[in-house]
Amino acid sequence: xxxxxxxxxxxxxxxxxxxxxxxxxxxxxxxxxxxxxxxxxxxxxxxxxxxxxxxxxxxxxxxxxxxxxxxxxxxxxxxxxxxxxxxxxxxxxxxxxxxxxxxxxxxxxxxxxxxxxxxxxxxxxxxxxxxxxxxxxxxxxxxxxxxxxxxxxxxxxxxxxxxxxxxxxxxxxxxxxxxxxxxxxxxxxxxxxxxxxxxxxxxxxxxxxxxxxxxxxxxxxxxxxxxxxxxxxxxxxxxxxxxxxxxxxxxxxxxxxxxxxxxxxxxxxxxxxxxxxxxxxxxxxxxxxxxxxxxxxxxxxxxxxxxxxxxxxxxxxxxxxxxxxxxxxxxxxxxxxxxxxx
Amino acid sequence: xxxxxxxxxxxxxxxxxxxxxxxxxxxxxxxxxxxxxxxxxxxxxxxxxxxxxxxxxxxxxxxxxxxxxxxxxxxxxxxxxxxxxxxxxxxxxxxxxxxxxxxxxxxxxxxxxxxxxxxxxxxxxxxxxxxxxxxxxxxxxxxxxxxxxxxxxxxxxxxxxxxxxxxxxxxxxxxxxxxxxxxxxxxxxxxxxxxxxxxxxxxxxxxxxxxxxxx
Numbered sequence: 066x067x068x069x070x071x072x073x074x075x076x077x078x079x080x081x082x083x084x085x086x087x088x089x090x091x092x093x094x095x096x097x098x099x100x101x102x103x104x105x106x107x108x109x110x111x112x113x114x115x116x117x118x119x120x121x122x123x124x125x126x127x128x129x130x131x132x133x134x135x136x137x138x139x140x141x142x143x144x145x146x147x148x149x150x151x152x153x154x155x156x157x158x159x160x161x162x163x164x165x166x167x168x169x170x171x172x173x174x175x176x177x178x179x180x181x182x183x184x185x186x187x188x189x190x191x192x193x194x195x196x197x198x199x200x201x202x203x204x205x206x207x208x209x210x211x212x213x214x215x216x217x218x219x220x221x222x223x224x225x226x227x228x229x230x231x232x233x234x235x236x237x238x239x240x241x242x243x244x245x246x247x248x249x250x251x252x253x254x255x256x257x258x259x260x261x262x263x264x265x266x267x268x269x270x271x272x273x274x275x276x277x278x279x280x281x282x283x284x285x286x287x288x289x290x291x292x293x294x295x296x297x298x299x300x301x302x303x304x305x306x307x308x309x310x311x312x313x314x315x316x317x318x319x320x321x322x323x324x325x326x327x328x329x330x331x332x333x334x335x336x337x338x339x340x341x342x343x344x345x346x347x348x349x350x351x352x353x354x355x356x357x358x359x360x361x362x363x364x365x366x367x368x369x370x371x372x373x374x375x376x377x378x379x380x381x382x383x384x385x386x387x388x389x390x391x392x393x394x395x396x397x398x399x400x401x402x403x404x405x406x407x
Numbered sequence: 408x409x410x411x412x413x414x415x416x417x418x419x420x421x422x423x424x425x426x427x428x429x430x431x432x433x434x435x436x437x438x439x440x441x442x443x444x445x446x447x448x449x450x451x452x453x454x455x456x457x458x459x460x461x462x463x464x465x466x467x468x469x470x471x472x473x474x475x476x477x478x479x480x481x482x483x484x485x486x487x488x489x490x491x492x493x494x495x496x497x498x499x500x501x502x503x504x505x506x507x508x509x510x511x512x513x514x515x516x517x518x519x520x521x522x523x524x525x526x527x528x529x530x531x532x533x534x535x536x537x538x539x540x541x542x543x544x545x546x547x548x549x550x551x552x553x554x555x556x557x558x559x560x561x562x563x564x565x566x567x568x569x570x571x572x573x574x575x576x577x578x579x580x581x582x583x584x585x586x587x588x589x590x591x592x593x594x595x596x597x598x599x600x601x602x603x604x605x606x607x608x609x610x611x612x613x614x615x616x617x618x619x620x621x622x
Contacts, residue, residue, distance in 0.1 A: 182506065185508070191508050191509075192504075192506070192507050192508030193481045193507060193508035193509075193510060194508075195507070195508075196479070246421075247421050247540065247541060248420045248421050249419060249420075249424055249451040249454075249455045250419055250420055250441075250448075250451065252451075253447075253450065253451060268541055268542075269541050269542065269545055270545065273544070273545075276454050276455050277455070279454055280450060280451060280454045280455060283450055283454065284450055287450060326602065329506065331539070331602060332539070332542075332602050332603050332604065333603075
């Protein structure tokens with residue numbers, strides 16, 4: 066079995082060692098350095114999630130990915146996620162096809178709603194239309210990925226008639242995933258449209274997603290498609306010891322969840338709930354390299370997944386803490402997980 | 408044990424399958440339906456909601472004593488109220504503009520009161536809406552468990568509210584009866600118990616002041 070290990074960021078705004086937030090611009094430059102450093106540490110994939118907030122100032126991740134592409138040779142680069150519903154699928158295809166050209170075929174895209182919704186009012190979309198927007202645009206994106214002229218008609222953008230969309234890719238479609246948070250109907254949609262499945266697991270026992278993996282493969286079969294990979298995206302933080310990782314991560318996790326709790330319906334974390342989530346059966350990968358590696362291996366096995374993307378960082382952590390996280394993930398966690406999975 | 412009511416769960420998104428699984432575990436016969444062909448959710452039902460029966464919505468509802476609405480609220484506006492005549496209807500939906508967008512018909516008052524006005528021929532009970540779908544299953548416990556949590560039940564029809572309090576109890580939560588549907592506003596987004604999972608004393612404390620102000 067071949068496994069892939071990635072890192073995802075939302076452009077979490079860095080602070081300096083004294084706790085003062087860095088500028089948006091400096092945070093973005095740091096993300097570019099982190100992507101380059103991830104390749105040096107042996108990480109397979111580096112993803113940037115679209116966000117539009119003061120604490121995640123990362124609305125144009127593809128531009129940052131292009132900068133990383135220019136300074137790397139091997140690491141795969143992609144969105145994590147692209148909020149397709151409030152974007153134009155043609156433009157998304159063009160941007161990532163351009164990234165694919167710059168990087169010599171290393172682009173990927175993960176489509177979804179992501180963990181935030183601020184792009185809807187920003188670009189003039191109604192959240193009540195979310196389902197229809199995503200369904201139509203994901204269908205069009207699947208057509209665009211095939212290459213060749215596209216004919217499409219729908220309610221959410223202008224029709225296309227035998228339209229050649231450039232730039233063409235050199236060697237067929239680049240990898241494309243749909244990120245799913247817990248709706249089985251979304252799992253079936255990913256299979257129907259031929260996207261790989263990225264399970265976004267940010268709370269509760271990851272093993273409860275196991276039926277979704279089987280649902281995905283069975284649905285692919287039903288739609289006459291070959292098997293496609295299942296991945297897991299989860300938040301975490303790695304430091305030298307469990308205690309240090311938790312001490313660095315906890316106050317930032319508490320603050321960010323408290324901030325988004327109202328719009329996402331999250332409970333405000335307590336130290337008790339944090340201990341549960343960072344424990345053996347929780348969704349957070351916070352700890353020393355061995356702790357995190359054991360947890361990743363266990364959950365990849367339980368979920369029949371071959372890809373793990375650690376969403377690293379949190380607003381308020383320092384660039385140096387993030388570099389340490391990346392170094393430990395690349396040099397210790399990934400080799401150890403490969404060893405555990407044999 | 409007396410035979411339990413048949414349940415029709417409408418919605419196979421986030422919340423519907425979770426509620427259906429809990430009800431199946433509690434011994435209820437459960438049918439699940441969407442707005443479309445049951446064939447479309449056959450695989451989902453087999454793998455994610457084993458024991459449930461996928462059906463056309465009209466058939467599932469016709470045979471059910473209790474109907475659970477677990478669809479996005481804006482889709483509720485497309486539902487024919489006549490379909491639910493004479494049924495006990497659990498409103499597990501939420502009006503949550505920060506997450507799902509603004510819906511004009513729900514801007515004034517409690518969302519379940521507006522649902523009940525549209526479903527004039529049904530006995531509407533607000534329940535199973537305030538604990539997140541990702542937690543509802545993990546936190547369920549049998550009666551008497553020391554770490555059992557509470558869940559609210561609000562309805563104007565006492566017999567219907569009793570039936571749903573029994574359902575809530577059987578799926579794994581201490582039911583907290585609120586005086587009427589209007590008092591169920593405390594269970595809504597922005598209310599004192601929404602998105603949190605509380606013990607019975609914590610829950611009663613949290614809703615007491617709010618509920619009193621609504622009587």
